[in-house]
Amino acid sequence: MSNVIQCPTWHDISKMITDDDVREMKNHGLDLRCYEQVSALAHKIYYYLGYKLMPPGRSWSDAQITTYNNWLINDMPKDAAHQAQIIDERNAALATADRRVRKDINQLDSTEKEKLKDAFQWLMDQDPKTEADYNPNALCYFSLAAKHWYPVPTFCQHHIYGYLPWHRWQMLDFEDALRSAPGCQDVTLPYWNIETGEFPQLISEPPFKDYTFPINVYPDYYDPPTDIGKQGTTTERNSSFQGSNVVNQCINNARTAPKFSQYNGITNYKYDSSSHIMRAHDRGHVGSGKTMANQDIAAFDPMFWFFHCNWDRLWWEWQSSRNATDLEGFKETLESCDDQKWLIDPQMSISDPFSKKNSDSIDITQLEITYTRPEETLEKVKDFPLPLAIGPSWRDQNDGQSTLSTFTIAKENLNRVSLRVKGVNRIKVPGSFWVVLYLGGEEVGRDAFFQSTFSGNCENCVAQAKVNFDFVFDRSHLTDVEGNPKEIKVEVISAITDEVMPFDAIGNPTINIRMLH
Ligand SMILES: [Cu+2]
Structure with a gap:
């Protein structure tokens, strides 16, 4: 076996166990064909497999050992039905977990920083090693970032009504994934207050500094204009953030928007050209660097998550200022000419691939999310240098x-x-x-x-x-x-x-x- 299996079941594990192994372990009172017996001793067995002490003279390949480890990480599913049950139980446990207090990334203490690093690193460690290993539903950094654009299908919603709800669900999806890292059950996603005009110091440290693509993100039929995104290439970022004045100007304009269409920037299904929040977001992406500027691959730059957590915070801030923190209040901010199907139609309002409804995204207190106030910046952002x-x-x-x-x-x-x-x-x-x-x-x-x-x-x-x-x-x-x-x-x-x-x-x-x- 040369390929790692990302989400193995007992069926896959049992295939790696030979009849010789079974015979030998029978003498030690262990039936290696029995799921109950193996799963009960699974972590101890991993010790012997991992150090290549067992099976004697026929130790497992690294790919086999990693596959076995993946089985443990996923709570040792017996079969596909059991796997689904485990995922449901995990989600239920997450739903009752502590409130998600999302902080300014500059406010994290050293314990919080270490935990955040551990969680990111753990997700990256679960990445596929070959294209054959790629599983879009796997809990790994690559698959989570892939939900944004490439590899296909391209789910992200930009310049359409659902932009803010879609990204709200995406942040929650990613935060849940961070929480599945060992010892990180209570980690939350911090936000980068882009209005400081400066990248936060923490993103210059690994594993946030950059990301190397383990496999190619582009479909075979497409030859992209640059190499970033191909297997083995690394994300690129500007040395400092560019264009903060225009970003801040757009954010401030958006803050005063009385109606959601003006805030969001969509009128009659069309992206308009005023200074709204989507414009601020667009400029923020382009001013961050070559990877963040490229929608194909933006989500692979680790800073993407802190950047987008902030747009979610800003949306909530605006909702709060407009008494639009629940569905009824939010509907009041829609203009009479605005179509509401994107928000309330049972099918159209679903954000793929999260299977969540846009209407359910409106009240973040129902999702147990809160945001702390951003840290006050000492150095005030300079005025726009030109008149x-x-x-x-x-x-x-x-x-x-x-x-x-x-x-x-x-x-x-x-x-x-x-x-x-x-x-x-x-x-x-x-x-x-x-x-x-x-x-x-x-x-x-x-x-x-x-x-x-x-x-x-x-x-x-x-x-x-x-x-x-x-x-x-x-x-x-x-x-x-x-x-x-x-x-x-x-x-x-x-x-x-x-x-x-x-x-x-x-x-x-x-x-x-x-x-x-
Ligand atoms: Cu974005």
């Missing part, structure tokens, strides 16, 4: 135009202009990308879009191929000190390949400038 805002709170489709034949522009709006990069066909860009605005040769702002490198493969992405980017600033920035017009330049740059995309290759977007009023 430019990215996007108004909610740029209405009609902002900057009038339906009246006679009107006056309010004094405070006389100098406010909005520059919209309109109609970027994101399917034509290989993966996530930056949209950078230059005035007079100087970079004054950048926005980002987060997506898979193979977005043409996703029906949702194809249906929403054209996206817009808004920059809002004072009109005076269009001219230099002598009053001469500055050159206006926009670049669309792939965050995966660093390639600058010519406009005629990305659906000929236009740059529209309007006076806002």
